Amino acid sequence: MTDDTTTTTPNDAGTPTRALATVVDAAELAVTVLGIDGSVLHANPLGARLFQLSAGVASDALTIVLDQVPKQLLDGPEGGTWSGEVSLGSTLERPSVHAVTVHAHHDAAHPAGGYLAILADDVTHERERVARLVHQLEHDPTTGLLNRSAAIARIGEALASPGATTTAVLLIDVDRLADVNDALGHDTGDRLLASTARRLSTAVRPDDLVARIGGDQFIVLCRDLDGPPAALELADRIRRSLTGRLTIQQLELDVSVSVGVAVVDDSWSSSSDEPNPDSRLRALELISRADTAVHAAKQRGRGHTAQFSEQLGSQARVRTELSSALSRALRDGQLEVEYQPIFSAVSEMAEAAEALLRWNHPSRGRVEAGEFIPIAEETGVIVPIGDWVLQQACATARQWIDAGLVGSRFSVHVNVSRLQLAGPTFVNRVVDLLREFRLRPRQVVLEVREASLVDDDSDEVVRSVRALRRVGVRVAIDNFGTGSHALSLMTDIGADVLKLDGSLALPNGASETDTRVVRALVLLAHALNMEVVAERVTGLEQLRRLRAAGCDLVQGHLVGSPAAADQLVVQMEL
Known part of the structure; x- marks a missing residue:
């Protein structure tokens, strides 16, 4: 019950007259009049039903009401009015809430010492409606x-x-x-x-x-x-x-x-x-x-x-800051593309170049790709950035061809994200760029990370890969050998180029068993009409073993470092 206000107002009225009783009986409120001594003086039909009155005796429901009324109103000499809400659920068959007003009039000359006028309005449905609204809001x-x-x-x-x-x-x-x-x-x-x-x-x-x-x-x-x-x-x-x-x-x-x-x-x-x-x-x-x-x-x-942990919090703040800055980097010209040549293991001449994204942050300097690419993928900004890199790579390939720097078999490799490949317009976008820069489909190789092809939600990615291959664009499986589904990618999904991850491409310390594994992978790839590129080649002995294992192409700092488009190296730097 809620106690709203208590006011004291003198009142000289006596007991209800017959005319007043008629009006009270017709009221839509439950009205009951009690003597100060607790006797029931009058009740209209609603009041009698609500308070379960019989033979003029006050009921438990009336007792509940009176227990809420301030004592000074009932016992004091001046009387007054009190208003509040009372729940009568414990005394009635149907739980109900009533807005109650009690007016007390004390009169020593009155046979009962004065009277209490009790008016009760059933607000149960209104309170239930409010409760439902509150429940819906919460x-x-x-x-x-x-x-x-x-x-x-x-x-x-x-x-x-x-x-x-x-x-x-x-x-x-x-x-x-x-x-x-x-x-x-x-x-x-x-x-x-x-x-x-x-x-x-x-x-x-x-x-x-x-x-x-x-x-x-x-x-x-x-x-x-x-x-x-x-x-x-x-x-x-x-x-x-x-x-x-x-x-x-x-x-x-x-x-x-x-x-x-x-x-x-x-x-x-x-x-x-x-x-x-x-x-x-x-x-x-x-x-x-x-x-x-x-x-x-x-x-x-x-x-x-x-x-x-605090370390996680610090990393999250850095990630948030980089994410915000990365969304502006493309607009503000902070991004650039460098190219790392990919050489034939036999002729030692460049047959392709991989486009590598670089970010020159205005205050942090050069930000490593491994630091910002995952953020770009999380936020989705990798899609416009990836499209820009693909466009830059196609334009650069056309410039090299027109300048006579590379031959007609030369291709440009571009990394594409899962989000790009899953987009409904990506395949058409690639075809449009080929047409715009007058490139043959085989002159563009799209590199897709192994994890993107075996992810649980890779259906759209695989469909795009197959559509691209149908139009002649070559697809490379990047970082091959880092996952547990490597062989199934070669046979079930298919690709044109296999890029051996640096950890698999016979790094320093590789054993003869490792060499046999790589040779077997190369033979399998060749049987599936795939070229094999060994990444992260850093030593002469590693290069020798890769050649002996049958790798077609090699890429790494030993043979050619990433550089601007106008500094492309077309022959191995040994």
Whole structure:
């Protein structure tokens, strides 16, 4: 019950007259008049039913109402009016809430010492409607769990009242939900989310808070943990319970989740300069840390768990800064393309060149490709950047051909990302560039990393690869030998060029067994009409062994370093 206001107003009215009783009986409110001594003086039909009056005796329902009225209103000499809400659920068959107004009039001359006029309006349906609206505002319609805004509020409340035990937030990311939506429809994706919510709710402890905070993300607030190890143990238990084969609409799905853990500790609580920072901001910071941790978990592969650390936070800040700067790098002319020649192992003449992207950051200087390419792929900016590199490489190849620097068999190799290949217009874009720069299809070799071809969501990539080969564009499997599906790529998907990863291309210290393995791979590749390029050639002995193993082409700093387009080397530098 809510006590709104209490006012005291003298009133000289006596007991209801017959005319007044007639009006009261016709009212749509439940009206009851009691004597100050508790006797029932009058009640209209609604009042009699509501308060279950019989033989003029006050009921339990009336007692509940009177228990809420301030004592000075009932016992004081002046009387007055009180308004509030009263729940009569414990006394009636149907739980109900009523807006009640009680007017007290004290009169010593009155036979009952005065009277209490009680007016009650049934607001049950209105309160239920408000409750439904509040529930809708705070809950996710797909899963029935708390939504993001409600979760943030609850986490903020928990952080505002810290205890002696450990508090943690677990962020659960459903792997490959977007692929399920794309391949099977959003209805199947929603069913997967609802199933995940049910299983997650049974995997946590009874007092843990569970919410859905985004498209494929859930969050668990855990309090009273016995230290950070307990948070990791709970996270691993949740991950295992949500991983496995699931049947949805007669479709079998292999489901996994990645989990990020953020623990409230002394270093975190002191990270703000304010003594009592806003609880919502603190909640958002904790969720952000869990999100950083789940990102680290995904980098290890699907279905992993990671805990936030200051090192992860520092790496995330650097990644965010580079991501923001990288989106401007292409526009501001900070990117350039260098070319590393690829030589024939027999003639020692350049037969191709690989286009290599370089970033000259205005304050950091030269940023290594291994540092910014993964960020470009994560953010999707690799698509416009990759298109720009492909265009630059085609234009440069045309310049070399027109200058007579290279022959008609010369080709330019360009690395393309999974996101580019998965795009619906990529194949047409390549064909348009060939036409624009008057290049034959075989003069462009698109290098695709082995991992991109065997990823779980590689169907679009493989379709593009096959379409490109049909029009005559050659495809190279890059970093061959770093994965577990290497041989199946050669036979099932197919390619035109095989680029042996530097770790496989008989580096210093390679044994005779290694040489036999490379020779066998070369023979298999040749049987499949593929050329073999050995990457990262750095020593003369390595070059000799690669030649003996039958490699067609070699690439590396020993034979030719990356350089600007006008500095292309066309013969081995030995």
